[in-house]
Amino acid sequence: MTDSRSVLLTVIGRNFDGIDVAGLAAGNQLELVNLSDYERDLHRVVNEFAELSGHLFVGTGSIAFDSHVAAALGAPVIVVYDRPGDHVQLAVADIECCGAVVAEACDPERLSGAVGPALELALDTAAVISPALFEHRLIVRARNANSHIVLPEGDDDRILDAASQVLAQGIADVTILGNASDVLERARTNGWDLSRAQIIDHLESPWLEEFAGIFAELRKHKGVTLEQARETMKDVSYFATMMVYKGLADGMVSGAVHTTAHTIKPALQIIKTVPEASVVSSIFLMIMQGKRYAFGDSAVNPNPTADQLGEIAVVSARTAAQFGVDPKVALLSYSTGGSGAGPDVEKVIAATQRAKEIAPELAIDGPLQFDAAMEPSVARKKMPDSPVAGQATVMIFPDLDAGNIGYKAVQRTAGALAVGPILQGLKKPVNDLSRGATVPDIVNTIAITAIQAGGSR
Structure with a gap:
């Protein structure tokens, strides 16, 4: 571009x-x-x-x-x-x-x-970036990806509004799960054009029995029977995830009315993770005037192990690179180098070593304090020989407390555009929405998912 x-x-x-x-x-x-x-x-x-x-x-x-x-x-x-x-x-x-x-x-x-x-x-x-320019380029890339995204939460008006905008802008093709007559009536009442959307009442779908059979086979080692699989497939999240698994959709966006766990659990059971990731994690893209960063994991894992944190660092770098971030990965701590000690610092040291073992080609360093990771003058004093300090673009927080607080602090105090959470580590793209997501948030997440799907085909 x-x-x-x-x-x-x-x-x-x-x-x-x-x-x-x-x-x-x-x-x-x-x-x-x-x-x-x-x-x-x-x-x-x-x-x-x-x-x-x-x-x-x-x-x-x-x-x-x-x-x-x-x-x-x-x-x-x-x-x-x-x-x-x-x-x-x-x-x-x-x-x-x-x-x-x-x-x-x-x-x-x-x-x-x-x-x-x-x-x-x-x-x-x-190359100059800004929130407005980033969103524009996101939409252009999503159009070029020619992806098909399934939206299982057709009962939520925000989903229908976002779907109409996605279709109008050519961002992706969409399938909406819900009662067709109800969905179309609500769209007509609100002036949303869903004439080009595929609308499926999953409880009446001929795919329901086929999906149940596939799920029973996938989960037979856990003792799941066909009858249990039939009940499971009545859940919109499981049905939509199975559509992605079967290639009937390229990706899924959910979470407007369901929890993160409700979105991720079906994906773990059906789609599963890529070989280099034992856990699903997330990043937020943080876009400011002239700057873009990735913050992870800010939405999924409360307290990852050192090995998991190293995996998250590598997967986050690769996801960030998909969206124009030159990945220089900082594993964050209250200590820079050997300035502090304790179990939390040891965990970040081990995670940094694990990340370097997985991806020796990446620029990765840690433990680093946030200021040493971001500010060149601080980096020159604390870590002068680091390939990352003072120029980090991918910030890996040690736990969910730090990651969630960190991204929200930057979003609210620096006026950053926070795009995400972008889920990562799955073989096919599934993304989670905040239950407080706005319609523009949903549109951006659908675009992100469309781009991920285009890159995975």
Whole structure:
């Protein structure tokens, strides 16, 4: 996928005596329109222009809106002013506070000469990420994956709303489990178009008996009878998981009304884990302006063993790499290197060794304190020879307490977009929703699952 390589031109002041500012610049001009809904318009603009290259975007004149668009697109800004003064310096400062780069501040007479160097700056700029741009690229990748996702919780209106958006945007094909007449009536009442969705009442499905037979065979070593398997397959989570197992769907998203255990247990019994993972775990992708990280395990395992923690580190690195994170893995602790001692530190030391044994090609280090993992100046003092310290991108927390607190703290205090939990370690993708998930959360999770499914086929 291409990164944005463009320039945004914003104009402050309007006393140009009829001079066509946009016309003075070389290249293509695309007008950005600032409508009433700021967030909606920002996403619309990013979706429309994110993949264009070498273009000049003529902004709205709203410094805040233009700055956020430029930051989201990774496009340097040319500020055109009608008169010099302090207001120009204030505008430049405001733009930079929004995370954008100002390439030039000039009057109209110098504009033509400013565009060329600014485009060169755009070409030299490292790949820029933002929450809006990440979501855009997520949707594009999901479309290209051509996946089919089953949603077993058709009784929840959030699922139906999200499914209609997924279908409208071409993110994935969907199957919804539920009573067809009820689902379609609720969709019609709320204005959701589910005409292209496959809707299955699993209790009336001809697959029910076939699935029961397969499940009885899979679980016969546990003493499961065919009659017990028939009862089990009446559960929507088991039925949907069996659809994934049989290849009738590429992945499953559940959890809006069911617990994490209710989502994971059928997957463990039917789909099972990949050879290098003895447990299912999770990461959250944490997206901030210009930065992206993976935090794991933040949703599944309360207190993994050292061996499990090492496996989680490796699987998390590979999942993170699927979504554009260059994996440098830090196993976190209250100790950096040998600065502390105790059973908890010993566990992280053993987990780090296990991770290196599984994947010697990965950059992995631990134990590291969070600041030593993240901040180069701290890393230089505490771990100067580490291949990870000061530049870590995949943060592995020692237990669920730390992982869950860590991701929520960053999400709420730093304004990060938290995408997940993304379940990992299964042979086919199954993802869990928070029971408080919003419709955009569900759409993102379906897109994530579609991408995972595309990569596993």
